[in-house]
Amino acid sequence: MAKHRIDTMAFSGVYPHYITKAEKKGRSKEEVDQIIFWLTGYDENALERILSEKTNFETFFDEAPQLNPNVSKITGVICGHRIENIEDPLMKKVRYLDKLIDELAKGKSMDKILRK
Structure with a gap:
């Protein structure tokens, strides 16, 4: 199967856009990071390493410590x-x-975003 462009794209290339999108709506980098940690199981040190090494999305998710067990609760339309x-x-x-x-950018509470 052919790879999508996103597979080989560096996570560090998209990460600033996540932060910008959140901050334009009055949210914070810390909230973006909290979402990433919740979804993937990474921590702050691992995220810094991923960003500095320009890890691609495929590796980012393949090496994630643990995808959150509540991901099945994430539903709806995106793109x-x-x-x-x-x-x-x-x-x-x-x-x-x-x-x-x-x-996050639409103003939902972190409890709802993190499916608590």
């Missing part, structure tokens, strides 16, 4: 695609993260 119907496992994980960042 015109219903998350539940995305078949490519990596693309689904990328869209989970996109959806959570969108919810």
Whole structure:
């Protein structure tokens, strides 16, 4: 199967856009990081390493300590695609993260975003 462009894209290239999107709506970098930690199981030190090493999305998700068991609760449409119907496992994980960042930018509470 052909790789998507996002597979080989450096996470560090997209991460600042997540922060910018959140900050434009009055949210913080810390909240973006909290979402990433919740979704992937990474911590602050691991995230710094990923950013400095320019780790691509495929490796970012492949090496994630543990995808949160509540990811199945992340539903809806992102970029015109219903998350539940995305078949490519990596693309689904990328869209989970996109959806959570969108919810942050839309003003949802962290408890709702983190499916508590």
